[in-house]
Structures are given as structure tokens and as C-alpha cells.
Amino acid sequence: MSMLRKSVMAMGLLGVALSLSACGSPVASTGKKSNTLNVVFLPSDSAKEEDAARKALTQEIHKATGKKVNVETTTDYNVAIQAIATGKAQIGLMGPDGYVQAHKQSKTVVPMVTYSGKSGTLKDAYYHSYIMVPKAQAAKYKVNGKYSLKNIKGKRMSFVSNTSTSGFAIPAGAIKKAFNLKSTDDLSSGGKFFSKVLYGQSHQGSAVNLLKGDADVAAFDDMDLTQYGKFQNDATKAGAIFKINKDAPAPFTAVRGKESVAIAAYAVQNEPLVANTKTISKSDIEKIQKQLTSSSVTNNKLFFAPANAKVRGLFTKDGKTQFIKITDAWYKPTHDILGE
Structure with a gap:
């Protein structure tokens, strides 16, 4: 068994030390009927420079669902993957491999959207x-x-x-x-x-x-x-x-x-925004997908910022970059590469 796979199996033994942007209280598991959603970010997306971008994402999720949204930043990839796989976070911005590993732990973790390439499609995503x-x-x-x-x-x-x-x-x-x-x-x-x-x-x-x-x-x-x-x-x-x-x-x-x-x-x-369907409803997922694929989000520089922007966006705007709805099937090449 490779070290990569061993590390994933050992995740359950790791302390899930998540840093919350709004309050210092522990993260509680929430179900589909909860009025709170927790969104976890990988270390690469947890930098201080992305505070505004993270806030913009949570605001759009709030607009879509009407629910309170907590931001969870991390300093360890395993912590982020474990949070979404166990449902302690209902939504997560994952790398393709992080998504595949979370999906392996729990098939209830599925991708909602990814961002397109310059063409505005998945062809160059x-x-x-x-x-x-x-x-x-x-x-x-x-x-x-x-x-x-x-x-x-x-x-x-x-x-x-x-x-x-x-x-x-x-x-x-x-x-x-x-x-x-x-x-x-x-x-x-x-x-x-x-x-x-x-x-x-x-x-x-x-x-x-x-x-x-x-x-x-x-x-x-x-x-x-x-x-x-x-x-x-x-x-x-x-x-x-x-x-x-x-x-x-x-x-x-x-x-x-x-x-x-x-x-x-x-x-x-490209990386997906994922959801754990065990702890977030299908209705909320569809609302989030609709909101994030809207023109208002596409044109928001906090989501897709020009390369020379002073304020960091969640992603870099290149041509017609926008969010696109996806399913697990789109990540088949990654599943194949990793053998998962």
C-alpha cells in the first residue's frame, strides 16, 4: 500500500483543527435540515489574501440557500478532506485528488461545479x-x-x-x-x-x-x-x-x-466545489449550482479576478472563465490516474 493511501487511511486519527473565520467555537456536524452550512478550504485557498474571495463565496451560498455559512480554513490537506468526508463540512473547495480521496471515503461526497477554461467550457478546464x-x-x-x-x-x-x-x-x-x-x-x-x-x-x-x-x-x-x-x-x-x-x-x-x-x-x-449529500439536501445543491453559474458570479472579480488584480480572486479570469455544473463522471480521468 502506498504512503499516499496510508495517509488517507490515517486521517481518522488526525485532530480536525479547523480555523473558523467568524467564531472560535468548535465545528458541529450538521444535517440536511440544519440552518448552518460549513465550507472548508484547502491550505492553498486558506491564505489571508483570499479572505475577500472566501467571503464572496459564502455570501453567494447564503443567497442561494438562506442558511448561515461558516468558513473553515485549514493548514493541512488531510484535515480538509476528512472534514468533507465525515460531513463536518457540508461543502468544500477541493483539488481533484482531494475530491477523489474524499469520495473514496464516502460516496456521498460529489462535485457540484468546477470552473471552465478560457473557452468558457470544460474542453480546456x-x-x-x-x-x-x-x-x-x-x-x-x-x-x-x-x-x-x-x-x-x-x-x-x-x-x-x-x-x-x-x-x-x-x-x-x-x-x-x-x-x-x-x-x-x-x-x-x-x-x-x-x-x-x-x-x-x-x-x-x-x-x-x-x-x-x-x-x-x-x-x-x-x-x-x-x-x-x-x-x-x-x-x-x-x-x-x-x-x-x-x-x-x-x-x-x-x-x-x-x-x-x-x-x-x-x-x-480543474478543482471542484464539492458537497456531502448526506448533510446537505439535493434542493440546496441545485440552488447553489444555479447561483454560482449565474452571470452575477461570472462577472464578480472576487470569483474570477484579472491576473493583475490587487485583490485576489478565488480563481484567475482568463477569457470566458465561469463555473460549470459537473458530476463525478467528469473526473473519470483523475479516478483512472489514481486508480481510485
Whole structure:
């Protein structure tokens, strides 16, 4: 059994230490008839810079359902997944892998909406996962003039979390395939494939590990980084250069202006907003879907912010980006990749 799967099984043993935005009281499980809904966010979506975006989402859910909505931010992916799987949170903004793991624990966890690509459809509703190295060291990772994973063995590696799709599952799966490993077990801790393994606990944290010099190689995605920096060239393939903005806020204040280069890039399906149907009614789910796919939300910069926006949106606006209703069937490629 892989370390990734072991970590998921061990979630029940973890303390569910959720941080509430409005009140400091413990989170209570709520049923379909409750007048309260709890919405949980992954660490990457729990940054202070996204306070306004989180508030905007909860306000729309309140408009749709008439119910009080609590925000639950987290510092651990396992905590967020466990919260939605057990029903302590009725709604959650999950990565594809986080959703698949929550769905595996409880089939009552289903996706409600995801956000489209530039076309406004699901045809390009994906983002990118990267394996990055510092720009100054990038040439060392070329084989016959092309970027390769061949020279990452024995390096210090930073992942996001072992339950992150683009920050662990996808890159670890690619490394497993490239080196013909039996599983990803040896990739999750130091002293085996890598000399040292770090976990940033967010995509921002993993990037900082790399740019500060604590790691030689790092995995993170573009979706969580584009409001802190800019790609200098084609962001869809190996060779993509990412540069931190000169005025980037925390946690990038100490690495402003630094650059990293992707030695590998992988397409990942966009993240879903999910619901646990055991603790939220079908009627409420349909109301939320209708509200979030409305033009007022589509045009709200707190949901879809321009890349240069001063206030961070929940997602970056690109072309006709909007929310689209989905079902579990749309995530079949992710289910297949992860074997879940």
C-alpha cells in the first residue's frame, strides 16, 4: 500500500483543527435540515489574501440557500478532506485528488461545479502541475539538450502535501513511471529515492522551499502561484520560466524576483466545489449550482479576478472563465490516474 493511501487511511486519527473565520467555537456536524452550512478550504485557498474571495463565496451560498455559512480554513490537506468526508463540512473547495480521496471515503461526497477554461467550457478546464528547479541550476537537468527527470534522484525534494493532486499525486506518478518504480512509497520520505523530502503544506510553501534554497527540486501548480508572479514564456511545457513579482506579498517577500524553470509540466483537471449529500439536501445543491453559474458570479472579480488584480480572486479570469455544473463522471480521468 502506498504512503499516499496510508495517509488517507490515517486521517481518522488526525485532530480536525479547523480555523473558523467568524467564531472560535468548535465545528458541529450538521444535517440536511440544519440552518448552518460549513465550507472548508484547502491550505492553498486558506491564505489571508483570499479572505475577500472566501467571503464572496459564502455570501453567494447564503443567497442561494438562506442558511448561515461558516468558513473553515485549514493548514493541512488531510484535515480538509476528512472534514468533507465525515460531513463536518457540508461543502468544500477541493483539488481533484482531494475530491477523489474524499469520495473514496464516502460516496456521498460529489462535485457540484468546477470552473471552465478560457473557452468558457470544460474542453480546456485544466491547470498545470510542474516539477521545478531554480533557473540557475536548470541546465543540470537537461539530457541531450532536453529537460529530463533523470537527474533528480538523490536531490532534496519539496512536495505540497501527500494528498495534493498537482503537488504530489501527479508529479510523483510521473517520477514513478520515469524510473519504473513499483509505487510512490520511496518518494514520500527522504533517504530513499530523494536525499530529503519536504512538504510545503501549500503550493506557495513548496515554491518558497525551492526559491529559498531549502530544496533542489519542487512540485507546485500554476493556479496558486500566478497572483504572486508571472510566467516568462510558454507555461504549458517543460522549459516554462516562472518569476516572482518584485512586490509579491508573504510568503514570497524573501524571494521576490527569483525565477524557477519547469523540467516537466502536466495538465490537471480543474478543482471542484464539492458537497456531502448526506448533510446537505439535493434542493440546496441545485440552488447553489444555479447561483454560482449565474452571470452575477461570472462577472464578480472576487470569483474570477484579472491576473493583475490587487485583490485576489478565488480563481484567475482568463477569457470566458465561469463555473460549470459537473458530476463525478467528469473526473473519470483523475479516478483512472489514481486508480481510485
